[in-house]
Amino acid sequence: MMSAGQANTWVVISAYCEERVIAGVVAQVKQHGYQLVVVDDASTDRTGDVARAAGAVVLRHPINLGQGAGLQTGLTFAVAQGAEYVVTFDGDGQHHAHEIGKLIGALDEHHADFALGSRFLGTTVRFPTARRLLLKLATWFTRVTTGLQVTDTHNGLRAMTRRGAGAIALRQNRMAHASEILHQIAESGLKYVEVPVTIEYTAYSLSKGQTLGDALLILTDLFARRLQR
Amino acid sequence: MIARILLSILLFAVMTYAGSAYRRSPVVGLASVLAAAGGLYFVWFPAHASALAELAGIGRGVDLIIYTWVVISLLMLLNLHLKLRAQMELITALAREMALSDVRLPVVPRA
Numbered sequence: 001m002m003s004a005g006q007a008n009t010w011v012v013i014s015a016y017c018e019e020r021v022i023a024g025v026v027a028q029v030k031q032h033g034y035q036l037v038v039v040d041d042a043s044t045d046r047t048g049d050v051a052r053a054a055g056a057v058v059l060r061h062p063i064n065l066g067q068g069a070g071l072q073t074g075l076t077f078a079v080a081q082g083a084e085y086v087v088t089f090d091g092d093g094q095h096h097a098h099e100i101g102k103l104i105g106a107l108d109e110h111h112a113d114f115a116l117g118s119r120f121l122g123t124t125v126r127f128p129t130a131r132r133l134l135l136k137l138a139t140w141f142t143r144v145t146t147g148l149q150v151t152d153t154h155n156g157l158r159a160m161t162r163r164g165a166g167a168i169a170l171r172q173n174r175m176a177h178a179s180e181i182l183h184q185i186a187e188s189g190l191k192y193v194e195v196p197v198t199i200e201y202t203a204y205s206l207s208k209g210q211t212l213g214d215a216l217l218i219l220t221d222l223f224a225r226r227l228q229r
Numbered sequence: 230m231i232a233r234i235l236l237s238i239l240l241f242a243v244m245t246y247a248g249s250a251y252r253r254s255p256v257v258g259l260a261s262v263l264a265a266a267g268g269l270y271f272v273w274f275p276a277h278a279s280a281l282a283e284l285a286g287i288g289r290g291v292d293l294i295i296y297t298w299v300v301i302s303l304l305m306l307l308n309l310h311l312k313l314r315a316q317m318e319l320i321t322a323l324a325r326e327m328a329l330s331d332v333r334l335p336v337v338p339r340a
Contacts, residue, residue, distance in 0.1 A: 048333070052333055053336045055335045057332060057334055057335060059329060059331070061327075062324050062327050065324060069321050069324075069325070072325070073325045073328050077329060080329075171318060173317065224314060
């Protein structure tokens with residue numbers, strides 16, 4: 001039976017060309033009784049249709065904007081639906097839906113507004129060394145620029161209260177949104193906790209993951225954003 | 230003299246453009262205005278440019294003017310990039326509104 005907490009929890013997935021795996025991800029989340037919105041970021045395959053058929057509410061961007069833009073669209077939608085908790089979740093199958101409960105529990109237990117998943121406190125299955133080093137570097141950079149003592153900066157599994165979601169207004173459309181969220185958490189002054197989670201890399205998720213070139217683009221985006229008003 | 234006047238007109242145009250960029254990005258706007266003002270000064274006082282170039286180890290004053298022009302060009306490029314980002318934010322807002330106004334509910338399988 002679905003608890004009140006699960007009914008008031010919206011899971012947001014930003015998806016682009018995830019036709020192969022999205023049905024499984026949606027089914028996994030729905031199995032735990034959460035509300036789910038998939039933002040189809042103008043996929044060129046049938047991602048949106050497949051997600052709908054699997055039981056998700058689907059919003060579709062008319063043009064491809066990026067994961068950050070998709071998450072912000074989903075956050076706006078979830079808050080408008082009256083969500084008490086909003087969870088961001090990756091669409092490539094690397095997260096486990098049963099861990100959403102742990103994140104929500106941490107919000108309640110610590111009276112926090114953000115619960116951030118951390119693979120470095122938890123477990124990572126099939127963690128490539130190059131990616132581990134890249135993420136460590138990103139974590140160091142974020143610690144220096146935000147002052148937040150986080151251990152994992154680019155983990156897509158996060159939970160936030162309604163108040164926390166209201167403090168987030170992503171302007172970084174692409175991958176730099178992960179750093180931008182942390183900047184906005186730091187600026188909001190709201191409480192955050194880190195929660196150990198499991199990330200399970202597959203050949204599929206690795207093929208869609210970030211490279212060193214992406215990391216440089218993220219730095220450029222963050223720098224350009226600093227120059228803008 | 231003709232070259233000086235032409236360069237001055239161009240640099241004045243750059244300063245006006247940079248001034249309009251100030252609202253979008255104060256850092257880029259201010260840097261562009263300063264670079265253009267510096268260029269304008271060196272056009273009319275080339276001897277000072279030579280002295281400064283020597284001090285900076287660049288060599289000739291004319292090289293310093295060329296470097297200044299390169300800096301202005303790069304700042305303009307950065308400004309263009311910021312302008313594109315600002316436009317992208319408007320497009321994003323529009324696309325988001327379109328997505329939010331067309332909520333596609335789950336397909337309920339027929340019994």
